[in-house]
Amino acid sequence: MKLPSLNLQILIGAITGLGLGWYFHGLDAENAVVELGLYSASLVATLFIDLLKMILIPLVFCSIAVGIANLRQHQQMHKVWVTTLAFFVASMAIAIALGLLASNYFKPGAGLHLAMFTDAMQNFEAKQLPLPEFFAQFLHSIFINPFTALSQGNVLAVVVFALILGIALVMGGERYKNILALLQEALEICMRIVSWIMRLAPLGIFALLFKLVVLQDATMLTTLGKFIAVVLGTTLFHGVVVLPLILFVFTGKSPLWFWRGAREALVTAFSTSSSNATLPVTLRCTMQHLHVKPEIAGFVIPLGATINMDGTALYEAAAALFIANIAGIDLSLAQQFIVFFTAMIAAMGAPGIPSAGMVTMVMVLQSVGLPAEAIAILLPIDRLLDTLRTTVNVQGDMVGSLVVQKLVSK
Numbered sequence: 001m002k003l004p005s006l007n008l009q010i011l012i013g014a015i016t017g018l019g020l021g022w023y024f025h026g027l028d029a030e031n032a033v034v035e036l037g038l039y040s041a042s043l044v045a046t047l048f049i050d051l052l053k054m055i056l057i058p059l060v061f062c063s064i065a066v067g068i069a070n071l072r073q074h075q076q077m078h079k080v081w082v083t084t085l086a087f088f089v090a091s092m093a094i095a096i097a098l099g100l101l102a103s104n105y106f107k108p109g110a111g112l113h114l115a116m117f118t119d120a121m122q123n124f125e126a127k128q129l130p131l132p133e134f135f136a137q138f139l140h141s142i143f144i145n146p147f148t149a150l151s152q153g154n155v156l157a158v159v160v161f162a163l164i165l166g167i168a169l170v171m172g173g174e175r176y177k178n179i180l181a182l183l184q185e186a187l188e189i190c191m192r193i194v195s196w197i198m199r200l201a202p203l204g205i206f207a208l209l210f211k212l213v214v215l216q217d218a219t220m221l222t223t224l225g226k227f228i229a230v231v232l233g234t235t236l237f238h239g240v241v242v243l244p245l246i247l248f249v250f251t252g253k254s255p256l257w258f259w260r261g262a263r264e265a266l267v268t269a270f271s272t273s274s275s276n277a278t279l280p281v282t283l284r285c286t287m288q289h290l291h292v293k294p295e296i297a298g299f300v301i302p303l304g305a306t307i308n309m310d311g312t313a314l315y316e317a318a319a320a321l322f323i324a325n326i327a328g329i330d331l332s333l334a335q336q337f338i339v340f341f342t343a344m345i346a347a348m349g350a351p352g353i354p355s356a357g358m359v360t361m362v363m364v365l366q367s368v369g370l371p372a373e374a375i376a377i378l379l380p381i382d383r384l385l386d387t388l389r390t391t392v393n394v395q396g397d398m399v400g401s402l403v404v405q406k407l408v409s410k
Contacts, residue, residue, distance in 0.1 A: 021213025048204025067298030068166025311389025
């Protein structure tokens with residue numbers, strides 16, 4: 001009997017995980033069947049994520065180094081670098097503007113008060129980090145011992161070292177051709193291992209989505225319903241309208257063609273809520289299904305997974321206005337511009353800092369004098385919102401690689 005395609009298996013796994021999770025969510029939390037289900041799902045989900053993380057660092061290292069070397073050989077490196085960064089900044093700016101516009105129009109949080117969340121805020125200690133210190137730690141975490149970065153899984157530091165190595169390979173020319181050939185073979189081996197891991201994807205995605213639905217706090221979802229609706233709606237609009245429109249304008253490719261090729265990566269991003277964990281699958285889809293040249297995909301995708309965060313930037317801007325509303329603070333246009341730029345910087349991440357996501361969100365709140373402790377209000381719903389914003393983060397990287405390929409080939 002012939003099994004369905006991997007794409008269809010992943011889709012079935014996702015739908016089944018959501019449906020079964022919804023059923024189990026209605027049962028008693030101390031029910032033995034629910035406990036067994038959660039335990040089994042945790043084992044499978046952890047195995048799937050750990051396998052993706054296992055291959056992540058060698059894959060990123062090899063793909064960036066090989067990609068840079070191959071780009072330089074075609075005299076395209078400067079053009080690709082500039083075009084990639086321009087796309088990342090532009091797409092994040094559009095996402096943040098959408099988040100701010102929607103929050104100003106719908107005013108989520110209006111009618112709620114900080115006093116309603118006193119208990120949650122008292123039990124949460126926000127780690128505050130001024131902007132100058134953030135930059136200092138950010139730079140310190142990039143330029144570190146490459147072996148330390150490899151062992152710690154510091155993706156951005158690995159990307160930076162691989163960029164430098166790739167340039168060195170090019171400058172050395174024929175002298176280093178054997179090292180380049182070795183890295184190319186290592187990249188091929190990594191991609192083969194990714195294809196093996198993907199055989200577990202339907203089960204892993206089923207387990208991740210099952211856990212997500214079972215463990216959701218229904219009361220908090222009701223209380224913060226308007227904010228959740230605004231963030232999900234705006235993020236969906238960016239992913240379903242804005243990014244496909246950019247893709248069509250620059251490449252002429254239809255959204256349906258893109259979604260068919262990107263489906264594996266998008267479903268994996270939704271279930272794992274991690275751009276880095278999804279990166280091996282994103283690279284595979286971009287090169288094999290969307291037919292982006294390996295040297296461009298190998299540069300744009302790993303870099304995008306660390307600094308291009310459309311969904312995260314949108315969320316942080318919307319969250320700042322939401323907290324301002326429940327705190328009874330009316331942010332001026334100038335303060336909203338500060339939120340705009342701080343959210344863009346914060347969304348690029350802070351590698352090497354514990355609880356980096358929370359630290360960067362606190363930085364956005366601090367920039368306009370909002371209470372940092374109010375971030376505790378968002379923690380119960382963060383995992384739910386993270387699913388969609390990570391999917392849009394990954395989608396932005398894949399659209400970016402297609403746009404960059406088209407623009408540099410002119």
